[in-house]
Amino acid sequence: MKKPVALVLGSGSREHSVVESVARSANVFWYPGNGITGVVGLRPLIKPGHTPLVTNPMEMLGLAGYVNADLTFVGPEAPLDAGIADQFAAAGSLLLGPTRAAARLETSKVFAKEFMRRHNILTADFRVFEDADEALAYVRNRNCSLVVKADGLADGKGVYVCDDAQQAQRAVLELMVEKVHGKAGERIVIEEKLNGEECSFFVLCDGTVAIEFGTAGDHKRAFDGDLGPNTGGMGAFAPHPAMADLGLRERIMREIIYPTLEGMKAEGYPFRGFLYVGLMLTDEGPKVIEFNVRLGDPEAQVILPLLESDAFELFRAAATGRLKNYQALWSDQVAVGITMVSGRYPEKEMIKHRITGPITPGQAILDVNVYHGATVREGEDFFATGGRVLTVVGKVQSYRVARDRAYSVVSQIHFENMRYRNDIAARVFQPPMP
Secondary structure, three states, X not given: XXXXXXXXXXXXXXXXXXXXXXXXXXXXXEXXXXXXXXXXXXXXXXXXXXXXXXXXXXXXXXXXXXXXXXEEEEOOOHHHHOOHHHHHHHHOOOEEOOOOOOOHHHHOHHHHHHHHHHOOOOEOOEEEEOOXXXXXXXXXXXXXXXXXXXXXXXXXXXXXXXXOHHHHHHHHHHHHHOOOOHHHHOOEEEEEOOOOEEEEEEEEEEOOOEEEEEEXXXXXXXXXXXXXEEOOOOEEEEOOHHHHOHHHHHHHHHHHHHHHHHHHHHOOOOOEEEEEXXXXXXXXXXXXXXXXXXXOOOHXXXXXXXXXXXXXXXXXXXXXXXXXXXXXOEOOOEEEEEEEEEOOOOOOOOOOEEEEOOOOXXXXXXXXXXXXXXEEEEOOEEEEOOOEEEEEEEEEOOHHHHHHHHHHHHOOOEOOOEEOOOOOOHHHOOOOOO
């Protein structure tokens, strides 16, 4: 029987894990990919001198046609913000991901917060500001911890968790006056800081129906002890131990997920694709920190290895509105992932440092996968190019053993000025989670 063809768009470790998962039952093209593409997944043959952009919907539609894709999977958020789902739908080409309007749950913090207010979805109290002086005056008069968020996309770095008014003022100045994230910070959200255990909750949606698609805990701060600036993610573990409580998961589906799906549909933006809900488990119950409209990175790298169902078939069912009779089946194992980054991350830097160690399939010890992010390949050598370079994932029956195995492989990998956190998943053990 001829295998279906999938096209995966993106270049990070998340997309590497998606390609491996989908490749169990489909032939997978991966674009633009990274250093491991060709070893994992198929690299489309592109005319020399022409580099189609993943943020150009027409070029990606042409690429999907060129490889005869039965389904296109979008990894990062930028193509969704560019309207790739709208373009594919108009052309009758199947793609998993929300329309540009529906993607505003992630691409506009203001839209998401006001949507939650309209539909009575629990979240932190907030104010929206378009004027820097008004925002500065507001935070000066607040004697509590605050979170300052850029309205638009900022590569996961537009959120400032502030312990006092001085830090909040600094965040406002960076976003609205210094414009460190450009237009993304022209409007900002300032909200109360929620306290509790943070959890990532994923669902796969077909516009009407949603099915659970795993939970995870992640580590956003750059340095050990949750210190330093926010990043796209320095590591993760799955599933989240607090989510072993079926009643809690059912409450999240009832009070957050379905009101979101029904609200989006009622407002004319049916949501198809992955909805990734950042939650805080507070004393008052689960509250939404933020929405994302795609799989997380590094969460995907610890969730997808645990999936036992046919990933391609699930993704196609969601894209065609047929999830009603599906559910995702999962391994009883757990996974812990360590993200290895270049020295100045989350600052941008252009580097090219040779990587040594067990970084290709089959080289690492049993039950450990190495997912490539910011890498390139020249001949038989791989090079780090800056940012999040690799995610090393251990998958066994125990969080402690999974963590130890992942770190044992991390210790065998080297590139100049590499850095990683030493405390990934430590909060699973100290203190014990509820």
